[in-house]
Amino acid sequence: MMHYRSQLFVPGNRPDRFEKACQAGADLVCIDLEDAVGPADKETARKEVLAWLAETSHKNVSLRINGLETEIGRADIAALKSCGLTLPFIMVPKVSSRKEMDALDEELPKALGPFVAIIESAAGLVHCEEIFAHPRVKLGMYGSIDYAGDVDCDQAWETHLYGRSRLVAAAAAFDVQLFDTPHIHVRDLDDCEATTRKAKALGIHARSAIHPAQIERIHAALAPSETEIAYAETVIAADKAAKGNVVLLDGKFIEAPVVKKAKRVLAFRDRG
Numbered sequence: 001m002m003h004y005r006s007q008l009f010v011p012g013n014r015p016d017r018f019e020k021a022c023q024a025g026a027d028l029v030c031i032d033l034e035d036a037v038g039p040a041d042k043e044t045a046r047k048e049v050l051a052w053l054a055e056t057s058h059k060n061v062s063l064r065i066n067g068l069e070t071e072i073g074r075a076d077i078a079a080l081k082s083c084g085l086t087l088p089f090i091m092v093p094k095v096s097s098r099k100e101m102d103a104l105d106e107e108l109p110k111a112l113g114p115f116v117a118i119i120e121s122a123a124g125l126v127h128c129e130e131i132f133a134h135p136r137v138k139l140g141m142y143g144s145i146d147y148a149g150d151v152d153c154d155q156a157w158e159t160h161l162y163g164r165s166r167l168v169a170a171a172a173a174f175d176v177q178l179f180d181t182p183h184i185h186v187r188d189l190d191d192c193e194a195t196t197r198k199a200k201a202l203g204i205h206a207r208s209a210i211h212p213a214q215i216e217r218i219h220a221a222l223a224p225s226e227t228e229i230a231y232a233e234t235v236i237a238a239d240k241a242a243k244g245n246v247v248l249l250d251g252k253f254i255e256a257p258v259v260k261k262a263k264r265v266l267a268f269r270d271r272g
Helices: 015-022 039-055 071-081 098-107 122-126 128-132 144-151 157-173 189-202 213-222 226-242 256-271
Strands: 006-011 028-032 061-064 090-092 115-119 137-142 177-179 207-209 247-249 252-254
Touching (some): 006 015, 015 039, 028 039, 039 061, 039 071, 071 098, 098 115, 098 128, 115 122, 115 128, 122 144, 157 177, 189 213, 207 213, 226 247, 226 252
Parallel strands (some): 006 028, 006 207, 061 090, 115 137
Antiparallel strands (some): 247 252
């Protein structure tokens, strides 16, 4: 699966913004039927979204459905069963158990793509390993706002260090790509970039966004620096020259994990 850097949410009740979102430069676009749409508009939004998806030529756009335990979420699933669409993914909010993924997998055609499981509750975090172990869960996202509401903590970045770190380990163990939570202060682009860099340092190499202006800053934060690229190229060259033997570079042994990291850096560089 291709590595993504960014994902832009667009409200499902704003079809006038769908095409603009697809032109914003994000790697993925997610039309949101959940948080961005009020109760009175959800039925209409679903119909308009499915109709638009059936006509669009964009291959990087899909949707977030409503919670599996809700009536409107069940209606979303019923509509998707017979929609006949082929999508890159389906985003599932408030995932709390492997059983939910098992049940949804049985209901939704494989053509609707893999699942993006949003972990945004205490139950979801406690069960994140088994959720990410599901074969159809290929992407994950941390939902810090809902998580904070569930456990009654604040929104400070440091408060969520444990949540992010546990999800990083679970995602790496089961080859799931993890997205960080969107930056909710859309005008504070400097902090958006700074906190994306913090997440990158933890091992989160992708982020969701709620405004097109955030995409460029997210990509900038995730791109390797010139220093990182130069060192990675040196590591790869030294490893190749060693032909499988032990490598000593700048007084340090270069082992397999270091080479793996270097390859990732160069892959990010080539991604653009």
